[in-house]
Amino acid sequence: MVRVYLHEVTKIFGKNVVALDKVELEVRSGEFMVVMGPSGHGKTTLLRVVAGLEEPTDGEVWIGDTLVASPRKGIFIPPKDRNVGMVFQNWALYPHMKVFDNIAFPLRIKKLPKSEIEKKVREIAEVLGIAETLDRYPRQLSGGQQQRVAIARALVKEPQVLLMDEPFSNLDARIRVTARAFVKDIQKKLGITTILVTHDPADALTLADRIAVLRRGVIQQIGLPSEIYDKPVNVFVANFIGDINLFDGSIVGKGNEVYFDGGDVKVQLPQNINVQGNGSVILGIRPEDVVLSKEVISNNNDLIYVGKGTVEISEFAGGKFNVMVKLQSTEVKVVSSTSFGLGEPVHVYFNSRKIKIFDKQTEKLLY
Numbered sequence: 148m149v150r151v152y153l154h155e156v157t158k159i160f161g162k163n164v165v166a167l168d169k170v171e172l173e174v175r176s177g178e179f180m181v182v183m184g185p186s187g188h189g190k191t192t193l194l195r196v197v198a199g200l201e202e203p204t205d206g207e208v209w210i211g212d213t214l215v216a217s218p219r220k221g222i223f224i225p226p227k228d229r230n231v232g233m234v235f236q237n238w239a240l241y242p243h244m245k246v247f248d249n250i251a252f253p254l255r256i257k258k259l260p261k262s263e264i265e266k267k268v269r270e271i272a273e274v275l276g277i278a279e280t281l282d283r284y285p286r287q288l289s290g291g292q293q294q295r296v297a298i299a300r301a302l303v304k305e306p307q308v309l310l311m312d313e314p315f316s317n318l319d320a321r322i323r324v325t326a327r328a329f330v331k332d333i334q335k336k337l338g339i340t341t342i343l344v345t346h347d348p349a350d351a352l353t354l355a356d357r358i359a360v361l362r363r364g365v366i367q368q369i370g371l372p373s374e375i376y377d378k379p380v381n382v383f384v385a386n387f388i389g390d391i392n393l394f395d396g397s398i399v400g401k402g403n404e405v406y407f408d409g410g411d412v413k414v415q416l417p418q419n420i421n422v423q424g425n426g427s428v429i430l431g432i433r434p435e436d437v438v439l440s441k442e443v444i445s446n447n448n449d450l451i452y453v454g455k456g457t458v459e460i461s462e463f464a465g466g467k468f469n470v471m472v473k474l475q476s477t478e479v480k481v482v483s484s485t486s487f488g489l490g491e492p493v494h495v496y497f498n499s500r501k502i503k504i505f506d507k508q509t510e511k512l513l514y
């Protein structure tokens with residue numbers, strides 16, 4: 148097992164397309180790192196730089212103790228010598244080859260003896276649960292099976308690092324859940340250092356040991372899934388990793404009486420909140436941290452009263468309800484365990500421990 152380390156890696160395409168901007172990322176040995184970000188923000192480029200399919204413009208790429216790319220030192224180790232397995236977004240299986248030959252391909256390039264190829268292909272197919280498909284063509288497999296073949300092909304040469312580019316995007320929602328569980332399981336079983344890129348927060352939250360969030364080629368935050376979700380460093384990360392209500396307003400008052408004033412949403416902030424008065428801010432609260440009640444709740448110190456609202460939408464979403472409440476002219480998204488009738492008046496509370504305050508100008512987390 149090896150670590151992968153990108154030190155101030157920059158990749159510029161043409162004259163001015165900055166795909167990666169001084170990326171500093173350490174993936175620990177055996178770690179499952181998920182790199183997430185919107186389309187076109189540099190995720191694929193990051194993987195290709197690690198694989199050696201792209202040369203960085205500046206910076207250093209390390210795989211274990213080997214410096215595999217450094218323009219300043221004139222070092223560039225080609226992909227075939229990097230011991231890295233890659234699963235592409237479209238899986239890139241050879242349609243005219245049977246599954247066996249697809250998986251055997253990297254070993255044939257390495258010119259391994261026939262008997263060894265046979266053994267390794269059968270072994271990895273067994274591990275991935277596709278042993279019975281070896282005689283078929285890719286088109287005769289389900290999406291989930293094709294994905295496993297792509298993973299088997301990436302793993303068969305026993306790489307030190309596994310790179311996966313949006314591996315679930317071709318799978319429908321139901322298979323995706325199983326496929327995710329499968330990938331997580333296999334990664335843990337093999338203990339292989341893995342970087343997976345995705346734009347889907349659900350992939351990141353369920354799979355990652357740690358998540359790195361990319362925006363326009365710049366790493367915004369690296370942390371545990373719970374850190375990224377609960378303590379996002381800025382509005383971009385907060386918005387990207389999950390649903391969140393955001394209200395513009397300002398901080399008023401001082402001492403024990405500090406309020407967020409956002410017009411319809413005016414709440415007293417917890418005493419330990421340490422933000423300056425009179426600044427323009429954004430208050431963020433995730434839908435599951437908003438509590439609705441038909442009655443006034445008086446015995447819960449964690450809840451901050453926001454006001455009376457009216458239920459506008461209440462949708463069943465399998466074990467929970469997605470509710471939209473209107474506070475005068477402001478809409479608040481809520482995830483609730485109980486259902487509410489349309490037009491029903493409700494009291495709206497925020498979980499004080501989950502309130503996030505961002506600076507309006509820099510959009511950075513203040514509290």
Ligand code: ATP
Binds near residue numbers: 161184186188189346
């Ligand atoms: P997606 O999720 O859509 O694949 P991404 O986050 O993986 O997007 P990249 O493919 O890494 O993004 O692209 C980052 C930026 O670099 C984009 O602006 C893209 O247009 C540009 N880019 C990528 N490859 C090249 C190339 N070979 N030549 C020129 N520009 C490129």
